[in-house]
Amino acid sequence: MVVGNVPNYPPLEFKDPSTNQLTGFDIDLGNAVGKQLGVTVKWQETSFEQLQSAVTTGRIDMILSGMSDLPERRETLDLVGYLSSGAQFFSTSKVADPKSLCGKTVGASRRTSFPGEIKKWSEENCSAKPIKVVGTEGSADARTQLTQGRVDAAVQGSETLPYISQQDPGKFHLIGEPFTEVNQAMGFAKQDPRLRDAVIKALRALQQDGTYASLLDKWGLKNNAIKQVTLNGTTP
Numbered sequence: 001m002v003v004g005n006v007p008n009y010p011p012l013e014f015k016d017p018s019t020n021q022l023t024g025f026d027i028d029l030g031n032a033v034g035k036q037l038g039v040t041v042k043w044q045e046t047s048f049e050q051l052q053s054a055v056t057t058g059r060i061d062m063i064l065s066g067m068s069d070l071p072e073r074r075e076t077l078d079l080v081g082y083l084s085s086g087a088q089f090f091s092t093s094k095v096a097d098p099k100s101l102c103g104k105t106v107g108a109s110r111r112t113s114f115p116g117e118i119k120k121w122s123e124e125n126c127s128a129k130p131i132k133v134v135g136t137e138g139s140a141d142a143r144t145q146l147t148q149g150r151v152d153a154a155v156q157g158s159e160t161l162p163y164i165s166q167q168d169p170g171k172f173h174l175i176g177e178p179f180t181e182v183n184q185a186m187g188f189a190k191q192d193p194r195l196r197d198a199v200i201k202a203l204r205a206l207q208q209d210g211t212y213a214s215l216l217d218k219w220g221l222k223n224n225a226i227k228q229v230t231l232n233g234t235t236p
Contacts, residue, residue: 001039001195003030004060006048008138011163011219012066012083012184025219029082030064032211036202048111052076056189062199063187066157070113070182074232078196079185081230082203083221086178087117088161091153092146098176103129107142107151110135113182114155121179147171159184159224166220183230200236203229 005026007013013024022043034041044060051067054060056076069079089098089106102125108114115133122131134151136142142154143164156164158178165172188196206212207229216222228235 001034001037001062002042002044002060004044004046004051004054004063005030005065006051007045008140009066009157009160010167011160011221025083025215025221026064026066028215028218029206029212032206032215033199033202036205037198051187055187058189061192061195067185067187068113068157068182069185069230069233071233073187076190077187078190078193079187079230079232080196080200080203081183081185081226081233083159083184084224084226085157085159085182085184087114087121087155087180087182088158088178089153089155089175090146090161090172091175092172094173095153095175098179099125101131101153101175102126103131104152105132105134105150106153106155107134107136107145108155109137109139109142111138117180118155143172157184159221162220183226183233185230196231200229200231 012026
């Protein structure tokens, strides 16, 4: 089973600095799914922009790479939700109220839905002084621009920030609570429901035997657990 992945989103997927090997929650979960299915998982690294076309044209069998379950993606893919997430403001300084970001500059990866979600939040909360949204070259670039003072704050998925904060204690501070709710999802071509349904069954088995909970605990993601696997936003 060939699985598409972009290893730049710790702790879900990244390269271990000491071995240069793929690691992370998604990698462990994907390998556990493969074991349930009795198949070997081959990880195919690609760019995020190429993931959808890679699975719809059959170059890969599925996507497992920190992809959010968004309505527009459901038009071309079947999305199996396995982890809860949400857009989260953070900064290098302690900020109590997210509304203090009104009139400030906030960065987020332009490959994600975050820039649009920041703009929507700004329109709802910052009518007088809107946030200036800066689209960055990925989440790591957003953090770099933040530490260099080129933006006042940044946004990433809530599932990634505890790990990043642990790697650099005291460097980043969360601002408020996540301001959106979304599931991270595995992506499948719509013409391939058999694999999709087999993976859903495997995920449920991993929830029942404790493997899912164990992997969440390993990567500090217990707060991002889902109770039910979803298909295109609903419980199948």
